[in-house]
Structures are given as C-alpha cells and as structure tokens.
Amino acid sequence: AVAADFTPSRGWSLLRRTSSWLSAAALSVPAAAHAAAAAPASGAFPFAWVALVSIMFGGLFFSRWLEGSYTVQHYLQRRQWQTLTHIRWSEAKQEDRDYVAQRAKWIVAQNRAGRANTWKEVFTTTRREPVDVGRLKPQSIPQSVRDAAERQPAPEEGPRQSDRPAQSGAPKGQDSELAQLGKARYTRVVPKARFSDIGGLADAKEALENLVDYLKNKPVYREFGIKDGEGPKGTLLMGPPGTGKTLIAQAVAGESGLPFYSVSGSDFSEMLVGVGTSRIHDLFAQARTHPEGAIIFIDEIDGLAASRGGIANHEDDKTLNAFLAELDGAIKDGVHVIGATNLVEKLDKALLRGGRLENHIPIKAPDVKGREAIFRIRTRGVPLAPDVDLGDLARKTYTMTGADIKHLVNEAAMRAARRWRQEHPGASAPRDTIASPALPAAADPTKIVSLAELNRAIEEQYLGKQVRTEMLDSEKRVVAYHEAGHALVSHFLPHADPVTTVTIVPHGLNALGVTLMLPEKEQQLRSREQLIDRLAVAMGGRAGEELMTGQKFNGIAGDSLGATAIARDMVMRFGMDEEIGYVLHGQDYASASEKTKSLVDAKVKQLLDEGMAHARAVLEKHRDILIRFSDELMRLETIHSEDFQRIVALRKARPAQ
Numbered sequence: 138a139v140a141a142d143f144t145p146s147r148g149w150s151l152l153r154r155t156s157s158w159l160s161a162a163a164l165s166v167p168a169a170a171h172a173a174a175a176a177p178a179s180g181a182f183p184f185a186w187v188a189l190v191s192i193m194f195g196g197l198f199f200s201r202w203l204e205g206s207y208t209v210q211h212y213l214q215r216r217q218w219q220t221l222t223h224i225r226w227s228e229a230k231q232e233d234r235d236y237v238a239q240r241a242k243w244i245v246a247q248n249r250a251g252r253a254n255t256w257k258e259v260f261t262t263t264r265r266e267p268v269d270v271g272r273l274k275p276q277s278i279p280q281s282v283r284d285a286a287e288r289q290p291a292p293e294e295g296p297r298q299s300d301r302p303a304q305s306g307a308p309k310g311q312d313s314e315l316a317q318l319g320k321a322r323y324t325r326v327v328p329k330a331r332f333s334d335i336g337g338l339a340d341a342k343e344a345l346e347n348l349v350d351y352l353k354n355k356p357v358y359r360e361f362g363i364k365d366g367e368g369p370k371g372t373l374l375m376g377p378p379g380t381g382k383t384l385i386a387q388a389v390a391g392e393s394g395l396p397f398y399s400v401s402g403s404d405f406s407e408m409l410v411g412v413g414t415s416r417i418h419d420l421f422a423q424a425r426t427h428p429e430g431a432i433i434f435i436d437e438i439d440g441l442a443a444s445r446g447g448i449a450n451h452e453d454d455k456t457l458n459a460f461l462a463e464l465d466g467a468i469k470d471g472v473h474v475i476g477a478t479n480l481v482e483k484l485d486k487a488l489l490r491g492g493r494l495e496n497h498i499p500i501k502a503p504d505v506k507g508r509e510a511i512f513r514i515r516t517r518g519v520p521l522a523p524d525v526d527l528g529d530l531a532r533k534t535y536t537m538t539g540a541d542i543k544h545l546v547n548e549a550a551m552r553a554a555r556r557w558r559q560e561h562p563g564a565s566a567p568r569d570t571i572a573s574p575a576l577p578a579a580a581d582p583t584k585i586v587s588l589a590e591l592n593r594a595i596e597e598q599y600l601g602k603q604v605r606t607e608m609l610d611s612e613k614r615v616v617a618y619h620e621a622g623h624a625l626v627s628h629f630l631p632h633a634d635p636v637t638t639v640t641i642v643p644h645g646l647n648a649l650g651v652t653l654m655l656p657e658k659e660q661q662l663r664s665r666e667q668l669i670d671r672l673a674v675a676m677g678g679r680a681g682e683e684l685m686t687g688q689k690f691n692g693i694a695g696d697s698l699g700a701t702a703i704a705r706d707m708v709m710r711f712g713m714d715e716e717i718g719y720v721l722h723g724q725d726y727a728s729a730s731e732k733t734k735s736l737v738d739a740k741v742k743q744l745l746d747e748g749m750a751h752a753r754a755v756l757e758k759h760r761d762i763l764i765r766f767s768d769e770l771m772r773l774e775t776i777h778s779e780d781f782q783r784i785v786a787l788r789k790a791r792p793a794q
Contacts, residue, residue, distance in 0.1 A: 325423075328387035328397050335385055336514050336539065337507020341374075341498050345389050348372065348496070352393040352430065352473065366469035371493050373438075373484075374477040376500030379540030382477035385500065386434045389475065396431040398424055402440030405456050413456030421463045421472060430471030438476035442488045457485060464493045502538050504659060505531045511539050515546045522587045533595055533637070535655045545594040552593065553586040596638055599653055601645030608649070615682060616641045616650040617767040619692055622681020623652040623674060625763055626752045628785060632670040640775040649692060665713050668703060672748025673755070675700035680752040681763060697745075704744040705737070714740050 332342050348369050351358055358368060374382040383399075390397035400420065405413040424431040435441060445454050467474060476494055478484065488494055503511060509531035516527070534542060560583065597603075608616070620639050627633040634654040641650040654674070663671075679693045707713040717740060720733070729737070756763055766784050769776060776784070 325396060325398050328391040330384055330387040330391045332385075332388050332392060334514060335381060335388060336510030336512075337503035338381060338385060338500060339507075341385060341500055342388075344496070344498050345372070345385065346392075348473070349389055349392045352395060365471070368468070369473070370468055370491070370495045371464060371474040371476065372496040372498060373481070373489070373494040374475065374498055374500050375479070375481045377479050377502060377538065379538035380500045380502055381539045382500050383434070383436060384539070386432075386475045386477065390432045390434075393432070395429065395473075396424070396427050398431060398433045400433070400435055402435055402437045402442070405441050405460075406453065413452065414459040417456060417459040417463055421467060424467075424472045425470045427471070430473065433467075433472060433474045435474065435476045437478060438488075439478045439480045439483045442476075442485050443483050444485045457488075461487055461493065464488075502536060508534055508537065508542060511542045512546070515543050519546065519550055520581075520585045522585045525586070525588050525591060530591060530595070532657075533592075533655060534598075535659065537598065541598055545591070545598050548597065549586050549590045549594040552590045553584075556590070557584055596653065600638075600640070600651045601648065604643040604645070606643045606649075608643075612649075613641060614767070614771065615686065615690055616692065617770040618681045618685045618763070619678040619690075620650040620652050621763050621767040621770060622677040622679075622684075622752065622756055623696075624677075624781065625759055625766065625785070626677030626680070626755050627652070627654050627674045628781075629755045629759060630670040630673060630751065632664070632667040633674050635778070636781050637778050638775065639770065639781060641770050642774050647695065665707070668707055668711075668713070669744070669748060669751065672700050672703055672744060673751035675703070676745065676749040677752040677756065680749060680756050681767075684753065684756050684760065685763070685767070700745055700748065701741060704741045704748075707744060708737055708740045716740070 332346065335342065351363075351368050355365070355368070359365070374386065376382055387397065398420065405416050420433065424433055441460060442457055443453070445457065464474060474494065476488075481497075489497070505528075509528050512527040512530055534545075537545075620641055624636045624639045627636050634656045636652065637655050638651070638653040640652075643649050644651050675696045678696050679689065682688065682690055682692075708717055712719040717733075717736060762785055766776075766781075769780075769784055773780075
C-alpha cells in the first residue's frame with residue numbers, strides 16, 4: 138500500500154477497515170480460545186472474558202496504529218509541501234489561476250462521488266507530486282472561484298500537471314514526466330505564409346504548387362485513376378542554410394489549408410531506450426487524427442535519418458526504422474511528410490527511395506532577380522528613401538540568402554530609427570500607434586531608411602561589425618599597404634572582381650582591415666586564369682607589405698588560408714595541373730599515397746608562388762598609385778568604389794617615401 142499511488146476512495150477506505158479488523162481478530166481469537174479452555178479448570182471465567190475483550194481492543198488499536206503509520210507519513214509529506222504556500226492569488230500567474238479553477242471543478246466532482254477530498258486537494262496531484270500552484274495560499278483563493286466550481290459541471294477527469302500550457306506543444310493528459318518523454322515535441326500551427334511571400338525560388342515553387350493542387354483537389358485526381366496513397370509521396374528540401382526551406386514548407390501548408398506539424402530531427406534522439414520510437418509513433422498518430430490530412434515538417438532531418446553506417450547506435454537505428462515504417466503508411470492516411478536538410482549526403486539511402494521522400498527539390502541561394510524580389514517583400518512597410526534602387530541592392534548582395542537580406546533590412550531600419558531619435562530627442566510615437574504599420578515616406582520626410590544605411594548594413598553583413606581597436610600609426614600604415622595591395626591587384630588584373638569597399642577599420646574578431654570585391658555578373662564557371670588572378674589578389678596584401686616596408690607581418694593568415702584552399706581545389710578537384718591530372722578527382726586527400734601527397738603539396742606551393750609573382754609585378758608597376766592610395770586610406774580610413782576609381786585614375790605620382 139505504501140508503494141502504491143495514494144488515491145482516496147471508498148475501496149481504499151474499506152480495505153483499511155477490513156485490514157484493521159482482521160489484524161484484531163488474528164490476535165484476539167487465539168487468546169479467547171485459550172482463556173475459554175482455561176476457565177473451567179481455574180474457575181476464572183469472568184477474568185477470561187475481561188482478558189478476551191482487552192486483547193480484542195488492544196489488537197484493534199495496535200492495527201489502527203500500524204495503519205496510521207502510513208497516513209502520518211503521508212500527512213507529513215503533504216505538510217512539507219504546504220509550507221511552500223506563500224503566494225497569494227493576486228500574485229499568481231493567469232495560467233496558475235486557470236489551473237486552480239479546473240482543479241477545483243474536479244475536486245468538487247470527486248466529493249460528489251463520495252471520495253474523501255477537500256479544498257486542500259487543489260494544491261496536490263493524485264500522484265503525490267507537488268505542483269507550482271501548490272505554493273498558493275488556500276485562504277487567498279477568491280470565493281468566486283469556489284462558487285463557480287460548485288455551479289458548473291465538473292469534468293470526468295481532473296486536470297493534471299501536464300494539462301498546463303507546455304512550450305513544446307506536446308499532447309496533454311500524461312501523469313508523469315517519464316510518460317511525457319515518449320510524446321512528440323512538435324509545434325502545431327496554422328501557417329499564414331503563401332507562395333507570394335517568397336521571393337525567387339521559381340522552380341521550387343512550381344514543383345510544390347503541383348503538390349498543393351493534389352492536396353486540395355484529391356477527388357479530381359481520383360477521377361483520373363490516382364487512388365489515395367498513390368499520389369505524391371514525401372518531399373525533401375535540399376539547400377544551404379537560410380535559403381527558405383522552412384518558409385516554403387509553411388507556404389505549402391498555408392496554400393493547402395492543412396494542419397502543419399513542425400518538429401526538429403534532433404527531437405527524436407534520446408538516451409533512454411524506446412523514447413525516440415515512441416515519439417515517432419505519437420507524432421504520426423496525432424497527424425492521422427485529421428480526416429482532411431496533415432503535413433509533418435521535419436527540419437534538419439539528417440539528425441533523425443543519418444546513414445546507418447560507421448559507429449553503431451542501435452537506439453538511433455530503431456528510431457529510424459520506426460520512422461521509415463510510418464512513412465510507408467502515412468500517405469494512405471493523408472499525411473504528407475516534408476523534410477529539410479543542408480547535408481543530404483548524410484541521409485540514409487532507404488529514406489530517399491521511391492515511395493518515401495521521393496520528391497527531391499533543391500532550394501538554392503537566390504540569383505540577382507530572386508534577391509530583388511526578396512528585397513521587395515522584405516521592404517514592405519519600410520519607408521525607403523527615393524534614391525534607393527532595389528535592383529542595385531540585389532547586385533550588391535552577391536551570395537546572400539533570403540535570411541541574410543531580411544537581417545540587413547532590419548539592421549538598416551533599426552539604424553534609421555536610432556538616427557531619427559537622435560535628430561528628434563523630444564519626439565516619441567503615440568502609444569496607440571506603436572504597433573501600427575510603418576508610415577510611408579511621404580507622411581514624414583525625415584522618417585526614411587536611406588541608401589547609406591542600407592549600404593552600411595550590407596558592408597556589415599560581409600565584413601562584420603566594426604571594432605574600434607587602438608593601433609599604433611606604424612601598424613596602421615602597414616594595414617594600409619596591405620589593403621591597398623589587395624585593391625590594386627584586383628583592379629589591374631583582367632579576370633579579378635571589381636573593388637567595392639576598402640577599409641583599415643578593424644572588423645569582426647581578427648580582421649584589422651578589409652577589402653570587399655563583388656563580381657559584376659554572377660558566374661557558375663571559372664577558368665584557370667580567373668582562379669590564378671584570385672590567388673594573386675589574395676597574395677596582394679603580403680606583396681604590398683614587402684614592397685613598401687621590406688618586412689613580413691602576421692596579417693596574412695586569413696589570406697593564405699583562402700588562397701591555399703583555392704590552389705588545393707585546382708589541383709585535387711578541378712584537374713588543373715598537367716602532372717597530377719584527374720587522379721584525385723572525388724577522392725579524399727587522406728586516402729592518397731605519401732608520394733601523391735608530397736606532389737600535391739608541391740603543386741599547391743607552385744600555384745601560390747605564381748599568384749605572388751603576379752601580385753608583385755602589378756604593384757611594382759603601379760608603385761606610385763600604391764603610395765597615393767595608402768595615404769588616402771590613412772586619412773579617410775574607409776574608401777568606397779567611386780572614390781577608389783577616382784584615386785586610381787589620377788596619374789600624377791607623388792614622390793616616393
């Protein structure tokens with residue numbers, strides 16, 4: 138009984154009384170029999186009856202004392218919890234008040250059923266677990282809550298701790314945290330996103346529009362012989378981070394009007410045996426409760442369905458097996474699964490076969506037209522200056538994703554708001570208009586996001602935040618030579634990218650200066666000559682330092698790392714070395730022989746030396762411009778494209794220092 142869950146009921150009360158009388162009988166009957174046998178011989182018949190009655194009552198009290206040992210322990214345990222009741226009703230959260238009100242209704246129902254519960258039961262659960270609302274003072278509960286509990290019909294089952302609002306969105310009604318572990322940690326929402334809210338990704342939207350049409354018009358497809366379960370199976374969205382995989386999955390649910398369950402692949406990985414499998418089954422069971430169908434979106438699905446090779450993990454394998462089994466029957470029940478990953482090479486092959494996640498849709502970084510469309514969507518409600526050209530911003534944000542563009546627009550708007558607050562220190566927005574949409578620029582000409590603020594946000598996205606670090610003038614001069622070397626080599630080589638910004642202001646963690654170069658056109662292929670020019674630009678900083686100071690400094694670490702990666706790809710992946718050829722294409726460097734490794738290292742060094750030779754030749758030819766431009770960097774610290782072109786165009790050289 139002590140080990141069992143304590144639920145006051147008639148059955149328990151009857152068991153207590155029965156055990157008490159049985160204990161008394163077990164002690165008194167043998168004593169009475171002995172007394173009755175001895176009475177005729179001793180003539181002590183009255184004494185025998187007195188002894189019989191005494192022993193019976195003694196056994197009864199003794200058994201009641203044994204029974205009371207548990208109730209006293211239980212009472213002390215509850216008293217220990219009740220010492221925490223120091224929060225008043227007015228200080229409690231609304232969710233705690235709602236919980237108490239629901240609990241009160243259940244307690245009233247229990248009392249009506251004849252169970253021995255009181256208002257103190259409001260602060261404890263039936264599983265001997267303290268709850269947060271147990272810290273409420275009983276006397277602080279308003280009488281209106283008690284009256285409402287008496288008037289309204291009580292639920293059949295009382296609320297438990299798991300009935301309270303949960304952040305994970307897990308299903309309610311479990312009694313303990315251990316049982317809750319097996320429940321899926323999903324988030325069920327009704328997405329408001331539509332395909333019109335997504336810029337670019339025309340190919341992906343076209344492929345998913347076919348899926349949406351099927352989900353919305355299944356009866357029409359049945360007339361063409363496509364039975365339930367034979368339509369489009371699962372979908373896999375593949376692409377780098379920030380490209381909009383989650384947003385386009387929400388748009389599918391928004392367009393089709395189906396319930397949307399969102400979960401992460403890592404939510405199914407647990408140390409306890411069977412937890413991951415249980416969560417898989419629970420997630421699909423919840424999705425199957427919708428007769429119209431549902432969509433399950435699993436982000437970072439590689440955390441759930443990684444390839445079953447290498448180090449054995451039997452628990453993860455069982456979870457994956459359960460997921461694959463659920464996938465096979467999900468489409469027949471109207472459940473469509475959409476997975477997203479940026480590591481498709483790590484997924485198990487059994488997941489990618491036909492009948493499971495068979496629709497593989499690449500989600501790539503947007504091109505210039507896609508970025509312009511994203512800018513138009515993300516700047517809705519943002520008062521832009523008249524000179525802001527979204528097409529020009531799209532060309533400047535080469536390689537940026539939709540998430541990057543959203544971030545830089547927010548940064549520019551926040552910078553504009555801070556600037557406006559500084560210009561108007563006494564002004565403040567009315568309280569009732571704080572949450573209203575942004576006003577157009579014509580309403581207040583000063584409340585605009587300027588082109589300069591957008592450009593600054595773009596530079597910070599590429600270069601990182603500015604860090605005002607104290608440097609010696611001699612160090613600053615070396616940094617100016619270094620960045621000027623990068624910029625001039627990039628300007629004079631025919632296959633290098635144009636210079637956008639040059640600065641000697643420290644950015645990020647390690648960059649004492651930065652030179653930003655962006656291509657005029659987005660290229661998918663690059664020739665050997667273009668890659669050699671990129672190596673020369675990377676080595677231009679060291680060439681500028683050596684040419685002007687005759688010394689070598691440690692500021693080349695990042696440049697050499699990038700240049701070495703380019704040179705190694707040229708040798709090992711692109712087959713641009715005549716001697717090595719295509720031997721290592723697609724192979725791991727670690728699996729190559731020692732002779733091949735030495736040859737690769739020698740070829741990489743040869744390419745780096747070739748890039749350094751190109752950089753030195755350019756800077757020696759234009760030494761006068763190198764001096765002039767480094768002087769301007771010392772004076773201005775940051776030079777943009779227009780000023781850079783003007784300085785380079787001046788052919789009058791200053792005396793060499």
